[in-house]
Amino acid sequence: MRLRALAKINLGLDVLRRREDGYHELRMIMQTINMYDQLDMEISRRPGIRITTNLPFVPVNENNLVHKAAKLLMDEFEIQEGLTVDLQKFIPVAAGMAGGSSDAAAAMIGVNRLFHLGLSVKDLMERGVKIGADVPYCLLRGTALAEGIGDKLRPLPACPDCYVLIGKPGISVSTKFVYENLHANELKYHPPIDEMLEAIQWHNLNKIADLMGNVLETVTIPNYPIIEQIKNHMKDHGALNAMMSGSGPTVFGLFDDKKLAEHACEALRESRLARTVFLTTVFNNGGRRK
Numbered sequence: 001m002r003l004r005a006l007a008k009i010n011l012g013l014d015v016l017r018r019r020e021d022g023y024h025e026l027r028m029i030m031q032t033i034n035m036y037d038q039l040d041m042e043i044s045r046r047p048g049i050r051i052t053t054n055l056p057f058v059p060v061n062e063n064n065l066v067h068k069a070a071k072l073l074m075d076e077f078e079i080q081e082g083l084t085v086d087l088q089k090f091i092p093v094a095a096g097m098a099g100g101s102s103d104a105a106a107a108m109i110g111v112n113r114l115f116h117l118g119l120s121v122k123d124l125m126e127r128g129v130k131i132g133a134d135v136p137y138c139l140l141r142g143t144a145l146a147e148g149i150g151d152k153l154r155p156l157p158a159c160p161d162c163y164v165l166i167g168k169p170g171i172s173v174s175t176k177f178v179y180e181n182l183h184a185n186e187l188k189y190h191p192p193i194d195e196m197l198e199a200i201q202w203h204n205l206n207k208i209a210d211l212m213g214n215v216l217e218t219v220t221i222p223n224y225p226i227i228e229q230i231k232n233h234m235k236d237h238g239a240l241n242a243m244m245s246g247s248g249p250t251v252f253g254l255f256d257d258k259k260l261a262e263h264a265c266e267a268l269r270e271s272r273l274a275r276t277v278f279l280t281t282v283f284n285n286g287g288r289r290k
């Protein structure tokens with residue numbers, strides 16, 4: 001069984017407060033994009049979960065989120081058979097694009113189908129949050145408002161079609177580091193999430209782009225100025241706007257014109273500011289998984 005695990009960007013990311021358990025209350029506008037990892041999953045007679053992958057630095061043991069997700073369901077349903085998963089990673093790792101969370105979501109869908117568990121997407125979402133805060137959203141997909149720790153979801157009307165230029169510098173940023181260094185209860189700036197909800201209702205791409213904001217940039221940009229440089233490069237080359245996704249360091253730029261987006265993509269490659277450069281589009285299927 002072959003499955004695609006799609007990446008996400010955050011069009012808006014606000015942090016409301018730090019909770020007692022260290023997690024943060026968020027308000028985020030999530031958007032799936034057409035950049036994906038590929039999972040080939042098969043039942044095997046030999047018990048256990050075996051993972052292979054194309055990236056040597058991604059763990060293939062129980063630390064892989066695919067392993068965690070599959071094990072969660074296989075243990076609950078006392079499945080005696082084994083599972084093999086070949087994971088081809090194309091989504092940059094530790095990049096703020098929920099690659100691992102999306103792989104976990106795809107693994108849950110795969111296990112549910114292969115072993116005929118009969119779980120609904122809602123059932124999977126309830127279990128998925130134990131693997132990671134972004135996993136329920138990766139099961140839902142499309143355009144959505146995420147609240148709570150990112151797991152309380154409201155599907156939104158589809159974001160207007162547009163081109164998304166991805167630029168990830170050759171640095172790694174840990175999500176934990178970013179949240180730990182955000183003084184969540186003293187934030188002076190909050191992105192206009194409510195206004196963005198309206199702009200999405202009105203299918204107004206220019207307005208959506210104008211309203212983009214991510215409070216986590218207040219931690220990452222002073223630590224990694226390359227992020228600002230990539231943003232500026234995209235804006236100088238015709239992006240409606242450019243911003244860091246999630247906890248970074250990936251930057252994305254939105255474009256309404258294909259030629260302009262292709263030209264900006266080429267220019268970013270030539271600039272060598274970013275190690276991974278990729279041009280894609282927003283993905284919308286009304287939240288339903290094909």
Ligand SMILES: C[C@@](CO)(OP(=O)(O)O)[C@H](O)COP(=O)(O)OP(=O)(O)OC[C@H]1O[C@@H](n2ccc(N)nc2=O)[C@H](O)[C@@H]1O
Nearest residue numbers: 022023024096097098132133134149175176179246247248
């Ligand atoms: C920042 C965001 C925005 O979409 O995405 P990424 O940058 O990871 O893609 C998410 O909040 C990341 O969610 P996810 O990566 O699933 O988080 P988890 O694995 O559950 O937690 C990683 C670490 O982030 C912190 N964390 C996560 C979520 C949250 N609401 N508050 C937090 O403080 C916790 O300290 C935790 O140790």
Ligand SMILES: Nc1ncnc2c1ncn2[C@@H]1O[C@H](COP(=O)(O)OP(=O)(O)O)[C@@H](O)[C@H]1O
Nearest residue numbers: 063064065093094095096097098099100101103
């Ligand atoms: N399937 C997976 N794909 C990528 N990383 C994984 C996976 N499983 C576990 N990891 C670990 O999780 C960490 C963050 O992964 P990732 O989901 O790519 O980050 P982000 O949430 O910032 O997009 C990596 O350092 C990696 O070692």
